[in-house]
Amino acid sequence: MNETILEVKNLCKDYESFRLQDISFTMQRGRIMGLIGRNGAGKTTTMKSMLNMIRRSGGSVSYFGMDITKHEREIKQRIGYAGSQKGWYTRKRISEIGRVTLGFYENADPEAFAKYLELFDIDPRKRPFELSEGMRVKLSIALALSHHAELLILDEPTSGLDPVSRDELLDLFCWLRDEGVSILFSTHITSDLDKCADDITYIAKGRMLASAPMEEYLQNCREKGLGTNLEEIMISCEKEENYHEKHLF
Amino acid sequence: MKSISFKMFQKELCLSQSVLTPLFLLGTAMTFIPNYPILVGAFMVCLGIFYSFQNAREQQDILYSILLPIGKRDIVSAKYRFVCFYQIIAFLLFSVFTVLRMTLLSGSPVYQSNTLLLASPLFLAFVLLIFLWFNVFSSADS
Numbered sequence: 001m002n003e004t005i006l007e008v009k010n011l012c013k014d015y016e017s018f019r020l021q022d023i024s025f026t027m028q029r030g031r032i033m034g035l036i037g038r039n040g041a042g043k044t045t046t047m048k049s050m051l052n053m054i055r056r057s058g059g060s061v062s063y064f065g066m067d068i069t070k071h072e073r074e075i076k077q078r079i080g081y082a083g084s085q086k087g088w089y090t091r092k093r094i095s096e097i098g099r100v101t102l103g104f105y106e107n108a109d110p111e112a113f114a115k116y117l118e119l120f121d122i123d124p125r126k127r128p129f130e131l132s133e134g135m136r137v138k139l140s141i142a143l144a145l146s147h148h149a150e151l152l153i154l155d156e157p158t159s160g161l162d163p164v165s166r167d168e169l170l171d172l173f174c175w176l177r178d179e180g181v182s183i184l185f186s187t188h189i190t191s192d193l194d195k196c197a198d199d200i201t202y203i204a205k206g207r208m209l210a211s212a213p214m215e216e217y218l219q220n221c222r223e224k225g226l227g228t229n230l231e232e233i234m235i236s237c238e239k240e241e242n243y244h245e246k247h248l249f
Numbered sequence: 250m251k252s253i254s255f256k257m258f259q260k261e262l263c264l265s266q267s268v269l270t271p272l273f274l275l276g277t278a279m280t281f282i283p284n285y286p287i288l289v290g291a292f293m294v295c296l297g298i299f300y301s302f303q304n305a306r307e308q309q310d311i312l313y314s315i316l317l318p319i320g321k322r323d324i325v326s327a328k329y330r331f332v333c334f335y336q337i338i339a340f341l342l343f344s345v346f347t348v349l350r351m352t353l354l355s356g357s358p359v360y361q362s363n364t365l366l367l368a369s370p371l372f373l374a375f376v377l378l379i380f381l382w383f384n385v386f387s388s389a390d391s
C-alpha cells in the first residue's frame with residue numbers, strides 16, 4: 001500500500017527572527033511519521049505552513065495528490081489536527097462541540113463519534129476544561145476519526161502527559177495505523193518515536209537534517225557513531241552543529 | 250443541505266459567542282428610562298459583541314475555524330454576519346421602544362420634564378452612529 005498521501009516540497013517560511021528552509025518529505029498511507037527537533041526548531045511552523053494556517057514563503061504542499069492552496073476544502077475534509085494547546089471552547093459541552101463540528105464534514109458519522117468517546121472513556125456531558133491534557137488530545141482524535149480522517153496531524157500531542165497517558169496514546173496511534181490511518185506527529189520526546197514511528201523527519205534550526213524510514217536512519221547514525229537511539233543521536237547532532245551536512249549527506 | 254454560511258453562523262451562536270451578547274440586548278430597554286443618557290443602551294450592545302470576540306479569542310475560535318473544511322473568507326464573513334445580526338436586532342428593538350415612547354407613552358409626565366435626549370428619530374440616528382463608530386474602530390483594531 002505505497003500510496004503517497006502527503007508531499008511537502010521545499011517548504012519555506014520567513015520570519016524576522018527565524019527562517020524555515022527547504023523542508024521536503026513524503027508520507028505513505030498507513031504509516032506513522034515522527035517530526036522531531038528541539039524546542040524552537042521549526043516543527044510547529046512546518047505544521048502550520050502545511051495546514052495553510054500561515055502563509056508560506058515558498059514551496060508546495062499536497063495531500064492525496066491535491067495542492068493545499070487550490071483544494072483546501074477537499075483536503076480538510078480528509079485530515080484531522082490536534083495540538084498540545086489547552087483546546088477550544090473549553091466551557092462548552094463535548095456533545096455540543098461534536099454536533100457543531102461534524103456538521104461541516106461530508107463523511108461525518110455522529111454514531112462513530114459516540115463510539116470513540118465511549119472507547120476513550122470521555123463523557124460527552126463534560127466540558128473540555130474538565131478533562132486532562134491526554135483526554136483532550138483523545139477528544140481531538142475522536143473528532144477527527146468521526147469524519148473518517150485519513151491523515152492525522154498532531155502537534156506535540158504527548159508533551160505534558162504523564163508516562164502512562166503517553167503510553168496509552170502511543171498504543172492508540174499503533175491501533176490507528178493498523179486501521180489504515182496515517183499519523184504525522186511532532187515531538188521532542190524521542191522515546192515516543194521508538195515505540196511507534198515508521199519514518200522520521202528531523203528538523204534543526206529551521207532546516208531539515210533527515211527524512212527517512214526509522215530503521216534506516218538509526219542504522220545510518222549507528223554506523224557513523226552518532227548513537228544507538230534517537231535521543232543519543234539528537235543530542236550528538238545538536239551539540240555538533242552541521243554534523244549531518246558534514247558526515248551524512 | 251445547509252450552506253457553509255449557515256453552518257458558520259450556527260457555530261458562532263453555539264460555540265463562539267459569549268452569553269453576555271444576547272443578555273446585553275436587554276440594554277435596549279434603557280430607551281424608556283427618563284432623565285438618563287439612554288445612548289448607553291447602544292454602548293452596551295456593542296460591549297456585548299466585544300465580549301463575544303474576546304471569548305472567541307480565549308477559546309481559540311480562529312484556530313478551530315481555520316481547521317474546518319471551509320475557506321478563510323467564510324470565517325471572516327461569519328464574523329461580519331454575527332455582528333450585523335446583533336446590531337440589526339438591537340436597532341429593531343430600539344425602534345420599537347422609540348415608537349412606543351413616542352405614541353403610547355408620549356403624554357407621560359416623566360418624559361415631558363426630561364432634560365436629556367428622548368427616544369426619537371434623532372436618538373435612532375445616534376444609535377446608528379455609535380454602531381458605526383464601533384464597527385469602524387473594532388475593524389481597524391483587528
